[in-house]
Amino acid sequence: MAVPLFASSLEPHHDALAERLEAVARSGRYILGPEVAAFEEEFASYLGVRHCVGVANGTDALTIALRALGVQPGDEVVLPSFTFYATAEAAVNAGAVPVFCDVDPATGCVTRETVERVVTPRTRAIVPVHLFGNVAPVDDLAELGLPVLEDSAQAAGAARGGRRAGALGDAGTFSFFPSKNLPCLGDGGAIVTDSDDVADRARRLRFHGSADKETFDEVGYNSRLDELQAAALRVLLPELDGWTEARRAAASAYVSQGLGDVPGLELPQPVPGSDPAYHLYVTRHEQAETLVGALAARGIGARGFYRLPAHLQPAMERFGGDSLDLPGTAELARTNLALPMGTQLGEDAIAEVVEACRAAAGAGAEAPAR
Ligand SMILES: Cc1ncc(COP(=O)(O)O)c(C=O)c1O
Structure with a gap:
């Protein structure tokens, strides 16, 4: 699917x-x-x-x-x-x-x-x-x-x-x-x-x-x-409040269907005290791009965001550059992996994504670390 x-x-x-x-x-x-x-x-x-x-x-x-x-x-x-x-x-x-x-x-x-x-x-x-x-x-x-x-x-x-x-x-x-x-x-x-x-x-x-x-x-x-x-x-x-509830339900379903048990996959954490609206559902994995490829092969949309963060963009050279020490940014830019999210994401689609991640992470674990 x-x-x-x-x-x-x-x-x-x-x-x-x-x-x-x-x-x-x-x-x-x-x-x-x-x-x-x-x-x-x-x-x-x-x-x-x-x-x-x-x-x-x-x-x-x-x-x-x-x-x-x-x-x-x-x-x-x-x-x-x-x-x-x-x-x-x-x-x-x-x-x-x-x-x-x-x-x-x-x-x-x-x-x-x-x-x-x-x-x-x-x-x-x-x-x-x-x-x-x-x-x-x-x-x-x-x-x-x-x-x-x-x-x-x-x-x-x-x-x-x-x-x-x-x-x-x-x-x-x-x-x-x-x-x-x-x-x-x-x-x-x-x-x-x-x-x-x-x-x-x-x-x-x-x-x-x-x-x-x-x-x-x-x-x-x-x-x-x-x-x-x-x-x-x-x-x-x-419609916004209903849509937000649907997004939150999809985020909960990822958890209840076991996405957190996929080896090496970190789930997104709400800021303590905040109720996210899950515009995107962005996990982290050391081999994020390997998973993107494996998921795409099964027809599942996934991608990394902001692999080149703003301070490293050519137009920001005057203000940024690689001398800035931003370890959290570097980690997230390297490892982030957005999985399907939206107002019309059914439990069956979520099950499919969780299963595909499990299979991809299992296979990917044997690949050499990048
Ligand atoms: C965090 C953030 N800031 C600013 C913008 C800019 O919005 P727009 O594309 O409507 O100019 C976007 C969206 O594209 C965004 O995601």
Whole structure:
């Protein structure tokens, strides 16, 4: 039985989406109209924050949020290297210097200790990434007394201490890229915050640095969530909690079906106190690529993420490089192995993945270690 890596489908929602998209197409309102305003209110209310500002994608959300939080050219921003590259790119595009910190390989997230190690008097913000839907310990980081911007691109639906990811720090950002836990039908993103000032500034920055479309106070961006995407998000937001429960059930089924007994395979650990949303189910194995090949041969989607972490990417040479000592990052980059996850992953598919991992790890154990 074939099992895709991303086991989710919007098929059951196609009719509702088509109806809403047609209504927007007929309305003649395409940019910053009623759908965006309504989605911003609904998503803010879902998260329990005062403001949501829709923007064009999750990368712009980070750049704009950093500037809205007061990050100035040359300021240092602490962020993990083990993340999608956009987290670091956004800091550079905001004029900041990305300072890479390590992660705990068991959780994929930064800790207070890994952040504290690289904080300097020039640090102006901390950007924890809620990686793979896990939730970084934002409360511990806040004790460092610096603004915390949560990169929640992978964590819609996740929670910590009864509060939603994205609503824990000074501001949070989301991506609604189609593979994300809360998807739209193209690119989309949002900034969320309780601060009136941060929200006002983000609203200006997404519209060329202008509040009234006449006076341009600062150089900003053309970066809006559009009406069609907002309409799609309004159809899908009510599904998010059910989808998150389905992802959590799949993660539990991996455990109950014995994935943890596969030789050499480490299962993902929630950050203590966090309730992950399992955007991806990322295990670790010393021979991860051997397993990817063996699983692919059985029609099972699996892959490693961020094998070349952000601090080693050519474009980050000025800020990173291999002199940085990030052992947790190196370990996770080498060993991570994402297995199928999604809202439509049945027990039989999970059994198939567990059995395939067992067979592959058994065979792989005889192969020479890399
Ligand atoms: C952790 C993280 N940050 C930022 C982004 C950027 O989001 P987008 O692709 O919407 O620009 C992504 C997603 O792709 C991501 O996974």
